[in-house]
């Protein structure tokens with residue numbers, strides 16, 4: 001059943017909200033567990049639909065998966081013999097499925113992973129993943145919609161340089177190199193906290209590597225890894241979402257479990273724009289009570305730059321902030337679907353190539369809008385909170401992929417947001 005959120009405008013979000021483990025780490029760590037025979041336990045796992053899909057994918061590979069969303073725990077029982085195929089049906093539902101590629105080639109010597117295809121935020125290639133695995137000695141080709149990688153004789157160390165610090169390619173090359181013979185250096189890697197999280201889990205499994213969080217990772221391959229227990233790193237994008245929610249609604253939110261250090265660029269920008277940002281004992285706090293913060297320019301960049309995943313929230317914020325500003329998207333070519341929906345809410349925003357120019361208006365005007373991905377959906381809900389009247393946000397299943405019980409968290413902060421059946425046919 002399709003659902004939508006009914007968002008009543010005119011809210012100032014006040015209170016505290018908790019963030020748990022990062023979606024984009026938890027999913028990868030589940031794939032990392034494939035590298036060791038035995039029981040691996042992940043804690044601080046978010047209660048989101050994507051984890052259920054990843055669990056199903058791993059079950060089809062022969063892994064026993066016990067997921068307790070309420071407790072935030074996933075226990076993975078990895079047998080000696082596992083499969084090597086990730087079906088299109090699951091990969092198309094969950095792009096992060098491609099993170100099984102590296103672990104499968106390393107463990108089984110073979111991986112058949114469906115090519116995800118385009119999605120609502122641009123066509124994302126796999127060329128860097130493939131080139132990295134080839135450098136490690138795998139043969140890689142695409143056949144019948146599947147990326148097939150084989151390394152019957154095992155992988156060997158190599159010196160690899162990524163043309164672009166891709167998060168996914170860094171992960172797949174790293175998780176393959178840990179079981180390769182000899183030493184691998186990977187240059188120009190992604191430096192996201194989620195990469196450090198994977199590296200820490202790998203080290204606790206017995207991997208030998210250094211440099212995660214810098215531009216160069218060095219891996220000394222080992223024969224085998226052992227299962228472990230690991231807590232997923234805090235979700236910086238969820239935490240950043242609440243920071244923007246506080247600023248946009250001129251509220252005051254303490255983000256419990258949020259790590260300000262992982263959000264230097266966005267929190268620094270909010271502070272400069274007139275918001276109050278403070279690190280607290282339990283996380284951080286953002287407030288903009290009784291003032292209209294200034295609009296600010298944003299250019300998305302790989303970490304530690306401004307995250308592309310927070311770009312839609314910067315658009316909702318700039319739509320009602322004081323002044324004009326430009327948002328530049330440097331990572332994904334088609335990540336501006338939020339703009340046309342914000343325009344329906346009365347935002348003054350124009351797209352010019354990979355830039356969006358906004359001129360802030362004091363208040364938006366409620367209307368039905370459609371989410372196209374996790375972040376645009378959540379950003380539209382926040383926009384609805386600063387719109388006069390009701391805003392109906394369709395495509396709630398997108399939001400559920402990234403935010404555990406989003407409407408409940410909003411209600412606890414004083415918003416009037418309800419989930420209801422959506423009878424309108426989807427408009428594609």
Ligand code: EPU
Nearest residue numbers: 024096123124125126127128129166167168169331332374
């Ligand atoms: N790219 C290539 N070739 C490759 C790999 C990437 O051209 O082989 C390009 C992509 O087309 C894109 C850019 O490099 O333009 C960045 O892609 P990257 O590989 O860094 O991103 P990703 O691993 O596919 C992850 C997150 C995204 C997040 C990006 C950037 C997961 C599951 N996804 O994607 O998160 O936007 O990093 O930080 O970890 C989300 O959570 O909503 C989400 C989309």
